[in-house]
Amino acid sequence: MSILYCSLDAKEFNRIAACESAKEIWKKLEVTYEGTNQVKETKFGMLVxxxxLFSMMPEESISKMFTRFTDIINSLKALGKDYTNVxxxxxxxxxxxxxxxxxxxxxxxxxxxxKLSLDELLGSLMTHEIT
Known part of the structure; x- marks a missing residue:
């Protein structure tokens, strides 16, 4: 419990100060930052x-499109959904x-x-965009 106490700022500490075990602290922090299972499932559904429906926006650059795409796949991965590279x-x-x-x-x-990685694809598309 003391490790968790030391890692939190005053605002967060006040949220968990009444907890009686490390597990209870962890659960409270988990719900605070990740939400309940219902919230997680809603986020998951929205991300899927x-x-x-992902597509390149009009006038969007390849690098900005990749940044948006990476944000989506990283968020999905954090929720347990991992697509293959292909x-x-x-x-x-x-x-x-x-x-x-x-x-x-x-x-x-x-x-x-x-065998084509996302980085290779990005490079190829950026080269084409420049030319």
Missing amino acids: RKYE EHVRKILWSLPKKWEPKVTVITEAKDLS
Whole structure:
């Protein structure tokens, strides 16, 4: 309990001061920051929906799109949902606008998507965006 006490600021300490065990402190902090199971499931559902409907916004750069995508997949991973690298690569390629179709075709025909990392894909798309 003292390790938990030492790691919290005054505001957080006041929240858990009445707790009688480390487990009780941990549960209270968990609900405070992660929410109840119902909140977690709602967040999970919203994130899965964001992932499924993900697409590049008009006038958005590749790097900004990747940042948004990474935020979604990291949040999903924290809630226990982990997609494969191939699923991520395909999702990015499918989320690009129609003007990117020739580049998507080149990537899918020239590269083995099961071995293509997100970083390699990002590099390839950024190079194309610059040119």
